[in-house]
Structures are given as structure tokens and as C-alpha cells.
Amino acid sequence: MPRHADFVTSLAISVVSWQSGNGTRHYCAVRRGVLSVVGGRDVVIATREAVPGDDLAILDKTVLARFHADLESERTENVESTRLRLNAIRQMMYHLRPGHRTGVGMFS
Template sequence: MKLRIDTPLATVVDEESVLAFRGEDASGAFGIRPRHAEYLTSLTISVVSWTAAGGKQRCCAVRRGVLTVTPGRDIAIATREAIAGDDIATLERTVLSRFRDEIETERAERVDSTRLQLRAIREIVSHLQGGRPPSETFG
């Protein structure tokens, strides 16, 4: 099988002769071997791993993504960010925690931004109603 992992900026992994692949989606871990059926899933923040020709184990941390399997031949992953490596323990310990921290920071920033937008909308509505608090009109 052929494995390709792409980010918006680069191809991180492009490997021929993959003998077995392991990934993780919301339902848990799964494996793919040659002649696997067509498959599509959304990956979680995780480390995917595979066995290359010659038995060499490889891995790559992915920040979510979409995995597709073309019947029995190609595995493709499109992800926002990916970091390839040879040591799964190091990737799990350092890279995955960084990915999770970044997602939590992004989530907190979205919440703050939404609060600011709602506050601005309330102020605009109040101003348009002649200075009355929004609750007098909508309550």
C-alpha cells in the first residue's frame, strides 16, 4: 500500500510499500492492511503508525484530519498539522500535548471573541433603541 500524509503546506509522509497501518478515530483504534475495503474516517489528535517494507516501524503525530483508503491500495491523510518521527513515545508525550494545548487555547479565544461580539451587538441594539437596555424591548 502507499501512505501519503498532507498538510496545507507540505507532504509530510509519502511512502510506498506500507505493510500495515494503525490510526485512531472517535470510535477508537483501527488497523488497515492490504486489500482493505474503501474507508473514510475523521481522525482524532493522535499518533498514527505503520510498518514499512523491511519491518521498520514509523509514526506521525496528526492534529486531527481525514483519512481515506482507496480499496486495498492507497491510504491518504489530510490534516492541519503533522510531525513525522521514529519514536512513538516522544511524539505522544511532546507533540500531542502541544496539539491539545493549542486546541484549548483556540477554543478559549473563540469563546472570548464570541462574548465580545455579543456585547457589541447588545450595545448597538441599545443605542438604536434610544439608549434603552435591550431587555426592555426583547423581554
């Protein structure tokens, strides 16, 4: 848009659409990224994962569903990783507490 202010925003799982000069609509599924508007007219998107397409229904059914499944898998992995780290810290705290006898237990 003319005289649009420059700005930057983060993107979650999104679909970006635009219209080419001949009026054809295009789409791109984006998994996380940064969208910026520069000079009131240039739109720039930086992302690690994007899938372009001309059919919004196909992007919605296949790509967005995969993006959401991948995101859920990452969340599960993060929970498991955090659980392991917390258990390791508990074990260290147990063995480092004052009055704990050395040579007894799992780390002897």
C-alpha cells in the same frame, strides 16, 4: 487489507502508525485531518499539521502535549472572541431599539 471498502473519516489529535517493508514501525502525530482509504489499499491522510517520528514515547510527551495545549488555547480565544461579538450585538440592539433617544450614550 484486501478488498477493504473505500471510506473517508475525520481525525482529531491522533497518532498514525505504519510498518515499512523491512518491518520498521513508524509514527506520525496528526492534529486534525482527513483519512481516506482508496482502492482497498492506499491510505491517504490530509492534514495541516503533522510531526513524524520513530519513537512513540517522544511523540506522546512532546508533540501530542503541544497539540493539546494549542487546542485549549484556541478554545479560549474562541470563547473570548464570541464574548466580544455578543457584547457588540447587545450594544447595537440597545441603541437600535424603538424609543431609544439618539444622541445619548456611548455612540452619540
